[in-house]
Amino acid sequence: MRRQLQLERLPDAIAECERLLRTGYTQSGNWTLAQICRHLRLTIESNMKGYPVWMTTLGYPLRPILRHFMLPRLLTGNSPSGIRTAGMFVPPDDLDDAVELERLKECVTRFVESTLPLHAHPGFGNMTHEEFNRFHAAHAAHHLSFLHPQTADAG
Template sequence: MPKTTLSARQGQTPSRRRWIKLGAWAAGATAAAGVAGTGVWMYQPGNDRQLVFATLEQAMQEVDRLSAAGARALEPATAWSWSQTLEHCAQSIEFSLRGFPAPKAALFQHTAGAAAFAAFAALGRMRHSLAEPIPGAPALAAAVPDASAALARLRQAVQDFVAHPGPLQPHFAYGPLGRTQYEQAHAMHLANHLSAFDVRPG
């Protein structure tokens, strides 16, 4: 197969370069479809508020707002209760500090997983099944009306992440991430789950 020369690449039109970029982005989006197991990249249930957070601080502001006002699930957006959702999000942050129990193979992380994160990061948000546990994670506790324990666990997990001085553990699907990337991953994960809740009507 003939090699593409530098002059040939330089001769590409803006339209051609745009299609190449779109093709690369689409490849990342396709890879993202396999990252969450049964969840798919384009999964978007009804009543999705489509929240976007750039930082954990922004995400926790919404967590506190929902907790204070009485969070309610927006069916059919999620099958998990508020307490279970908070626990699940806490697990993800905790595992980034001590290691995920069942990571995907390194080859997957460095190819499809990395491409998926790039696609999510380009969008500023992720989409995945909101009732899919982290592979190998302990089962979530039964749903309870009082989510104070789960909220305290999530707050502690965020504090531990912010204060963590050492390297972070590879994400089970995305693979190794820098601190800024990992915070974005956690913020997007929280945004996706919190989008399935809103405050109870007064």
């Protein structure tokens, strides 16, 4: 069971990850916080450095359909579950939450501070930096919605 979670920008995703690390969490999905952080970092880095050619080539014909039907769902928090990701984005099992969160934070800082052009998403195409920021935040919200804080958090 997923929880309702909306994140507007990547720094909001970092704050949510920090909260989950601080309070502890229970999983209702397949991945730990560390695995989610690794997955998010790999996807953001691909957006900054470029995706593999095979991924861009395979996604190109479907872009108009995915952009019209799937992207709005993702951005409004109605992302479908169970869609497999490319193997290069699947994290291993033996990761440390704190270490992977720190690596994600460094990646998000680079993303937010970057003025370089971003690479088109294989399935959704080109977006502005701000649109990609919202896209990555929505992607993070999707994955983090499977983690439930264990304790009340005053901060």
